[in-house]
Amino acid sequence: MTWPDLTQSLTPAVRAGLPLFAIVLTLGAYLLGVEIQKRLRSPLANPVLLAIVLIGITLRLFHLSYQDYFTGAQFIHFLLGPATVALAIPMVRALEHIRRGFWPLLSALLAGSLIGILSGYGLVRLLGGSQAVALSMAPKSLTTPIAIAVSSSIGGIPSLSAVLAILGGILVAISIDPLLNWLNIHEPSARGLAAGTAGSGIGASRVIPQHTLSAAFAGVAIGANGILTALLAPLLAPLLKHW
Amino acid sequence: MSMIQPIFILLLFQLAGEALRAATDTKVPGPVLGMILLTAFYILRRREPAPALQHAADGLLSWLGLLFVPAGVGIVANLALLRSAWLPISVALVGSTFLTLIATAWIMHRFGRSIFIPRTSARQEGR
Numbered sequence: 001m002t003w004p005d006l007t008q009s010l011t012p013a014v015r016a017g018l019p020l021f022a023i024v025l026t027l028g029a030y031l032l033g034v035e036i037q038k039r040l041r042s043p044l045a046n047p048v049l050l051a052i053v054l055i056g057i058t059l060r061l062f063h064l065s066y067q068d069y070f071t072g073a074q075f076i077h078f079l080l081g082p083a084t085v086a087l088a089i090p091m092v093r094a095l096e097h098i099r100r101g102f103w104p105l106l107s108a109l110l111a112g113s114l115i116g117i118l119s120g121y122g123l124v125r126l127l128g129g130s131q132a133v134a135l136s137m138a139p140k141s142l143t144t145p146i147a148i149a150v151s152s153s154i155g156g157i158p159s160l161s162a163v164l165a166i167l168g169g170i171l172v173a174i175s176i177d178p179l180l181n182w183l184n185i186h187e188p189s190a191r192g193l194a195a196g197t198a199g200s201g202i203g204a205s206r207v208i209p210q211h212t213l214s215a216a217f218a219g220v221a222i223g224a225n226g227i228l229t230a231l232l233a234p235l236l237a238p239l240l241k242h243w
Numbered sequence: 244m245s246m247i248q249p250i251f252i253l254l255l256f257q258l259a260g261e262a263l264r265a266a267t268d269t270k271v272p273g274p275v276l277g278m279i280l281l282t283a284f285y286i287l288r289r290r291e292p293a294p295a296l297q298h299a300a301d302g303l304l305s306w307l308g309l310l311f312v313p314a315g316v317g318i319v320a321n322l323a324l325l326r327s328a329w330l331p332i333s334v335a336l337v338g339s340t341f342l343t344l345i346a347t348a349w350i351m352h353r354f355g356r357s358i359f360i361p362r363t364s365a366r367q368e369g370r
Contacts, residue, residue: 026309026312026313027309029312030308030309030312047308048308048309048311048312048315049315051309051312051315052312052315052316052318052319055312055316056316056318056319059316059319060319066316066317066319066320069313069316070313073312073313073316074313076309076310076312076313077310077311077313077314079303079310080274080310080311080314081254081257081273081274081277082250082253082254082257082274082303083303083304083307083310084257084272084274084275084277084278085253085254085256085257085260085274085277085278085281086253086278086299086300086303086304087278087304088256088278088279088281088282088285088300089281089292089296089297089300089301089304090300090304091282092281092282092285092286092291092292093291093292093297095285095286097359100358100359101355101358101359103354104350104351104354104355104358105351105355107350107354108346108347108348108350108351108354108355109347111346111347111350112343112346112347115339115342115343115346116339116342116343119335119338119339119342119343120335120336120339123331123334123335123338123339124328124331124332124335125331126331127330127331127334127335128330128331129328129331129332129335130328133324133328133331133332134335137332137335137336137339140336140339140340141339141340141343143307144307144311144314144315145274145307145310145311146272146274146275148311148314149272149274149275150272153270153271153272154270157321157324158314158317159314159315159316159317159318159320159321160318160321160324160325162311162314162315162317162318163315163318164332164336166315167336168336168340171336171337171340172340172344175341175344176344179341179344179345180344180348183345183348183349185348185349185352187351187352187355187356187359188359189351189355189356189358189359190347190348190349190351190352190355190356191348193347193348193351194344194345194347194348194351195344197343197344197347198340198343198344198347199340199344201304201307201308213359217359221347223278223282226275226278227275227278227279230271230272230275231271234269234270234271
């Protein structure tokens with residue numbers, strides 16, 4: 001079976017249809033990914049990863065470049081901005097909790113942010129990875145939209161940071177229960193905050209059904225770690241680059 | 244109407260964040276500055292966000308995964324890099340994620356345990 005080579009036949013009519021094709025492809029691949037996750041009920045079957053693979057294969061089959069795809073996909077990409085601003089709402093809702101335990105919360109969040117940046121960068125460099133890869137690893141604990149934005153502002157590869165943020169979130173979703181049970185940490189506040197700080201939305205999805213407190217703290221952690229790391233990473237990056 | 248107002252507010256704060264970024268020449272992403280401004284706004288107003296805004300935010304965040312598919316697809320252009328640096332990438336991802344998870348949970352456990360007790364008691368009184 002042969003597929004039409006769209007780059008060879010990019011007549012104005014086909015060109016004009018590309019943005020719509022890219023949008024339909026993105027929505028369809030994501031919906032298919034959600035459906036597959038519903039069937040398999042596993043955090044490993046992440047809809048975003050499935051969609052990325054499906055779209056990657058489709059682009060390859062039709063000989064389309066990433067630029068061709070992005071002519072349409074940029075309209076979906078644009079919504080990352082307002083969605084990031086919307087992360088303020090879960091934080092405002094948990095204001096009562098934040099006021100009650102401001103210092104423990106800030107210490108835990110600050111430690112999580114710093115350790116995430118430094119160990120991410122350091123481990124890549126230690127094992128011989130390039131600076132661009134190390135800088136892409138630094139914001140990997142963040143919610144993907146902020147990871148992408150921070151990565152591009154400090155000299156990382158945004159798409160690599162996006163994939164690492166998703167994989168990190170999946171890792172947290174799988175490992176948080178055994179790891180924290182082993183450490184004897186059972187309070188919903190600590191579990192929620194750690195899930196949101198290390199694994200953002202995907203990590204949080206694991207603890208949200210466990211307790212209302214863990215859901216509230218996960219929401220605070222996603223926004224707060226986004227803010228802290230977005231402030232700290234650009235300050236630390238010039239220092240880290242010496243190594 | 245109920246959809247347009249929350250979208251307007253979110254975009255307005257994003258715009259304010261982008262303006263602040265341009266004015267201060269910082270490397271902090273504009274939408275993050277917008278999020279900080281929106282959080283500060285509601286802290287200062289000492290009021291809950293309007294139900295319509297909460298609804299729109301929840302809606303947008305429940306579809307967050309879809310929104311970063313376009314950026315993620317960019318990885319297909321970087322497959323060679325992924326193949327050549329798979330060892331540092333996978334070790335750093337696992338190691339750094341576990342360190343972040345454990346450090347955050349432990350500090351919260353050590354210093355926040357007595358504050359955030361999951362029960363409804365008379366704790367809030369007198370604080």
